[in-house]
Amino acid sequence: MKNTLENLILEVLKKLDIPACAGGEVKDISLEHPADLKMGDYSTNVAMVCAKKLGINPKELAEKIVEELNKNKIKEINNIETKNGFINFYLSRNFFVDSVKEVLENKNFGKNNLFNGKKVMVEYTQPNPFKPFHIGHLMSNAIGESISRIVEFSGAKIVRANYQGDVGPHIAKAIYQMLKNENNTSSVMVESVSLVEKANYIGNSYAKGNDAYENDEEAKKEIDEINRKVYDRSDKNINEIYDWGKVVTLEAFEEIYKKLGTNFNYYFFESIVAPIGLKIVYENCDQDKPDSVFEKSDGAIVFHAEKYNQKLHTRVFINSKGLPTYETKELGLTQIKFEKENPDLSIVITANEQEEYMKVVSKALEIMNPEIASKMKHIVHGMMRLSSGKMSSRKGNVITGESLIIESCDKILEKIKNRDFTDEEKKQVSNDVGVAALKYSILKQNIGGNIIYDADKSISFEGDSGPYLQYSYARANSILEKAKSENILPSFVFSRLDFKSSKRSDLYIFEIEKLLYRFPEIVERSAKEFAPHYIANYLVDIARAFNTFYGNSKIIDKNDLMSSYKVALTLAFSNVMKNGLYLLGIKVPERM
């Protein structure tokens, strides 16, 4: 539709002999949906832009253009008018009814081909064994999963990857603490203890070990020693705890992924990636050559990124003990990704605290392997902070990602306890809705900014929330079932008649129609910008339109000729809502 209108406008410009604009070389011309539905369905500023070039009155030019446009109006256009220099197009009932029809008939409604034939690898979540699954991992997971689905919906083949630190100081800290509490540790390392308890024990050990590392010189020495032993596997006792703890924490993570709805294709580990990175760095470090990428400095091997871009800074790639840092591991990781899958685009999603490091790593990569570097994309998200000061890591009452999920799900369970569900259904619904509440609160806003998480607010599921969207879907679904039982089938027979723009109940219908056909554009924009929040905001808009319609008119009514079309509209809404929520990684309960 947009292309059709653009062509019509171009033709008119040619006719009016406005060559400066007719050639299309003016970039400022836009054709878009106006914010206000009263301003029509499409709107263009072409008259204002051209008038400026020609030095004439924009309003007069707009009127001339409208006059020409009206000479051969196509059937999808109802009316064209001009206001304040804008030219507004009003589409006809035919167009809207056909677009609702398309939602029902086209199984691929909403898809686009932005990434057709491309393979895209997305790395996200990245929790570390021996550490708790914290809130940041939850954010990365929600964002990564949603971006994966959106890009997949846009034609790409998606490869989901997770990257985990199975070596390094954090492991040594946890093991140090577990060795100290040997009795407790051995009592946890038995079959009868649940996975959750085991994982909690390890997570708490890490927190205490970390504390000791920072405040106790003796402990620091011991931990450094354990760290070395973890690398070279020279201590039988440590190996035993390490192997056990790694399996336990990874299994606990799998339980969380299951709840969140993620399936990874690859798990990359730092222990595998580190030697590859070391090799790359050593191969590109030669003091005798003036163009050596890496240089020795104070016993470490560093990269002077500021040489290439003064906004960047120097970073250590291999420390003075010969151990690789995060930067070097990242180089190894990237190489392995391209060896295994050779993606057209490789996305890494992390918190924004890693943005500056990544720029340096990416500059080093660019010098050594520009082709791969050009296919890398780093997407950063903000940090989740709690609105109340209740959380304190020192007191040990850290809120983990997992505890947030559990808290949220429990609240839902409480809310639906009197509903007519089996225990199994209750469990399923409370899980789906609880997870939706969290995911939505992460995805509804631009991913770059910090999120202020208010536990109390996320528990109240009103208004702008995941459960609100699910609830709207469940209501629609319940209508569709009732329609089926009363034998009112979706139909378009009376959809083109008897609608009046002056009738309120009809206005509610128009609003849903006007939002429905925009869904594919919204998805495409989300894919182009890797920004799920456009979809989240759109879904709230359409849910609100549907709920208004629902609250103010009766849909199932045997005496109403329009009832079958209203059912068709309800079905179209439920399809779009279902697809939209899928793209956010949110499940849709049929009842709730």
Next chain:
RNA sequence: GCCCUUGUAGUUCAAUGGAUAGAACGAAGCUCUUCUAAGGCUUUGAUGUAGGUUCGAUUCCUACCAAGGGCACCA
């Protein structure tokens, strides 16, 4: 000190350089003998400061102020 990001109703967030800056929460009022009230309908209120570019700036540029992050052997 340098670099990056962010400043929008009381609060949490929207707004591809466009029209009267949208929602939600909160607050006040109304609404279930009718398809799920986790709903619907009213009312209330905002672009950090100072310049610049533009027919038009929340959006782009400059300075300042404020918040967050990063600046060598943690990730």
